[in-house]
Amino acid sequence: FQGIQDGEVAATGTAVAPISDDEIDEIFQDVPKSEQELAAANKKIENAMFQLGRLYRTELSNIEKSIEMLEDLLKRYPRTEHALDAYYLLYVSYAAIPNAAKADIYAAKINEQFGESEYAKFINNPSYLANLKSEEEQIEEVYEKAYQMYNAGDYDGTFRYLRDAGEQFGTQHAMQSKFAFLSTMCVGQIKGREAYVNELKELIAKYPDTEESERAKEVIRLLGIRFTETSAGIEEINPDSYFEKGGDDNAHLILVTLKEKGADGKTLNEALVDISDFNKKYYRLDDIRIATMTLDDGNEEPTTMFVLRRFDNRTEAMAYYNGVQKNLDDFIPDPNTYEVFATTQRNYRNIIQLKSIDLYRTFFVQEYLSK
Numbered sequence: 001f002q003g004i005q006d007g008e009v010a011a012t013g014t015a016v017a018p019i020s021d022d023e024i025d026e027i028f029q030d031v032p033k034s035e036q037e038l039a040a041a042n043k044k045i046e047n048a049m050f051q052l053g054r055l056y057r058t059e060l061s062n063i064e065k066s067i068e069m070l071e072d073l074l075k076r077y078p079r080t081e082h083a084l085d086a087y088y089l090l091y092v093s094y095a096a097i098p099n100a101a102k103a104d105i106y107a108a109k110i111n112e113q114f115g116e117s118e119y120a121k122f123i124n125n126p127s128y129l130a131n132l133k134s135e136e137e138q139i140e141e142v143y144e145k146a147y148q149m150y151n152a153g154d155y156d157g158t159f160r161y162l163r164d165a166g167e168q169f170g171t172q173h174a175m176q177s178k179f180a181f182l183s184t185m186c187v188g189q190i191k192g193r194e195a196y197v198n199e200l201k202e203l204i205a206k207y208p209d210t211e212e213s214e215r216a217k218e219v220i221r222l223l224g225i226r227f228t229e230t231s232a233g234i235e236e237i238n239p240d241s242y243f244e245k246g247g248d249d250n251a252h253l254i255l256v257t258l259k260e261k262g263a264d265g266k267t268l269n270e271a272l273v274d275i276s277d278f279n280k281k282y283y284r285l286d287d288i289r290i291a292t293m294t295l296d297d298g299n300e301e302p303t304t305m306f307v308l309r310r311f312d313n314r315t316e317a318m319a320y321y322n323g324v325q326k327n328l329d330d331f332i333p334d335p336n337t338y339e340v341f342a343t344t345q346r347n348y349r350n351i352i353q354l355k356s357i358d359l360y361r362t363f364f365v366q367e368y369l370s371k
Contacts, residue, residue, distance in 0.1 A: 046081075049069055057092075067090060087106045087119075088110060117172075139174075143175055146161050150185065150186065158182065177211075181215060184200055193223070201234055205233030205234075226354070226358065228354075244350075250344050252312075252316065252342055253307055254309075254317055255341040255342075255351070255357070256305065256332075257339050258303065258304045261301030261302065271338070274333065278324075288309070288320075290308055291306075292307070297355040303357065308320070314342065314368075321340055341368075343364070
């Protein structure tokens with residue numbers, strides 16, 4: 001913040017903490033700690049290696065780098081789900097160099113392991129590509145017609161039409177994720193919220209890293225459902241089970257979140273000074289320290305949160321909370337611009353993991369203000 005440097009005292013009895021255990025926890029929160037987390041991390045690396053190998057070939061025209069990355073992928077992850085696509089990219093890359101012997105190796109792998117694939121059909125019959133393009137055009141026409149039917153409000157008809165198209169064209173064509181998303185939208189209109197959410201979850205798990213997957217996540221957010229992403233798709237978060245109840249005798253923190261998303265430096269500095277002046281007036285001897293944290297879940301502008309520590313237990317934290325409510329004029333001037341919460345260290349870490357205060361708000365009202 002401008003006007004307050006690291007290590008300087010903001011006001012008597014209040015100092016800006018340089019870094020804390022919780023900030024350190026946040027820095028290392030994504031480091032794998034279990035076999036499941038390690039598997040998820042490896043899956044991300046595997047996907048990234050394939051995408052990079054593909055981009056070297058298709059976007060950057062760097063065949064040598066593409067070959068190096070894809071062969072490294074196959075060596076590191078011999079059972080990768082991207083094997084077929086990697087084999088084909090290596091086949092066409094070696095054919096382009098040209099290196100017929102190497103191209104033949106990957107053509108043989110495709111025929112041996114994926115003999116019924118479109119790639120195998122093209123390798124064995126180059127004229128097959130012309131017919132394939134014709135089929136792709138048919139698929140696009142089917143999708144356009146289905147989309148028009150959906151926009152006209154014929155949800156049942158659209159659903160049946162897409163189902164029949166799946167039987168005709170199979171499930172391996174390039175527009176399958178678009179077909180699936182439109183079909184899911186029909187389910188939402190026909191069968192209601194629960195079936196809709198289940199279909200959205202299934203789409204996300206089945207078609208990761210697609211535009212339709214991201215659209216499905218956005219729809220779920222708009223339905224008011226909070227979730228975390230796992231290697232298997234997404235998992236809904238239940239506040240009642242996500243946050244730990246009790247812990248009244250454990251150390252507590254006070255969180256002050258600004259409602260203005262993406263607040264500028266001046267606004268943040270003014271809020272920090274206001275809080276410091278409040279502590280100087282009412283808690284001069286308590287040595288309350290302040291740190292800042294940014295919550296950014298990627299959906300909108302980030303939220304700034306001031307973390308006040310440390311209170312020995314719930315009673316002390318709520319005494320501070322109630323002190324703010326009784327002396328609003330001495331806290332941040334406009335009470336409509338901020339929210340105040342008390343929380344345990346463990347629940348604070350869960351808030352950081354969620355990157356949002358939204359779920360905790362309900363928990364706080366139920367567990368701290370309604371008892």
